[in-house]
Amino acid sequence: MQYIYEAEIAIAAAKQAASLCESVRHSLEFASVDKPDRSPVTIADFAAQAVICHQLKKAFPEDAIVAEESAALLYKSPAQLAKVTELVQALISDATPEQVTAWIDFGQGKVEERFWTLDPIDGTKGFLRGDQYAIAIALIESGEVKLGVMACPAFKEGCLFVGIRGQGTRRISLKTGESQTIRVSVGNCLAESVETSHGDLDRQRSIAQEIGITSRLPMDSQAKYGAIASGHAALYMRLPWVENPYYRENIWDHAAGAIIVEEAGGRVSDMNGDPLNFSIAAQLIENRGIVASNRAIHEAVLNAIIQTNK
Structure with missing residues (x-):
């Protein structure tokens, strides 16, 4: 192997x-x-x-x-x-x-x-x-x-x-x-950052509620990816603020966590559903936002994000 x-x-x-x-x-x-x-x-x-x-x-x-x-x-x-x-x-x-x-x-x-x-x-x-x-x-x-x-x-x-x-x-x-x-599981928990500056918290919570996720697990760091991979959470989002549309994530903040979720059966993409592109620079310059899930709810989350863009 x-x-x-x-x-x-x-x-x-x-x-x-x-x-x-x-x-x-x-x-x-x-x-x-x-x-x-x-x-x-x-x-x-x-x-x-x-x-x-x-x-x-x-x-x-x-x-x-x-x-x-x-x-x-x-x-x-x-x-x-x-x-x-x-x-x-x-x-x-x-x-x-x-x-x-x-x-x-x-x-x-x-x-x-x-x-x-x-x-x-x-x-x-x-x-x-x-x-x-x-x-x-x-x-x-x-x-x-x-x-x-x-x-x-x-x-x-x-x-x-x-x-x-x-x-x-x-x-x-x-x-x-x-x-x-370990494998992902069906759950009803949103893993979210403790730091309120890490994404549009209100929008993320609204989207989670839209698809029926009502409980929250505040956590620092990429440990949130571990929570999804091991079935303790079903969803993690990092959606950019409207006021800062050009912000891009650093690759070291997501690379390890992404494969850990994916290999546990989950899915990780940007907010448009595109795979994360780690081949260009130290930032994910071709991607905007992060969505990590147990896969089962991923498309529903992406659709809810589209609705909030309108």
């Missing part, structure tokens, strides 16, 4: 990053800083990206990596870099600050025929609050996601989702290592 070795490497890297992130989250004190776009980033984001990129590049030196973070802020803050290096050294004992920044910046690659995309902590605000977050890694070839690995330490007992194209989706316990195949 294809992509088994890639999955082994990505799973190992995600587990290491999850362990690192949890150690930071359970420490007595840690803080975030704001990036130029005003989104938060922590020492755990940087350290997790360094560890993951290091592992991917060691196993697949020819593969490009497109990741969320860069080391730019760390070059300006030796104290922060020292903290990040210390975290990485807990897993890679001989890591130096110079290596750590280089590993982080492996993630500044470009979209190619074959490349990885990753978000070291998707849902940093949830991570900071002690809620849901995800460590998301995906392999893309010819514009199609072939492998998605997503560690969700706060989901249920703590788990890892693995979706491989044509081979289904598994959920692996981060505590026991127990693995089981």
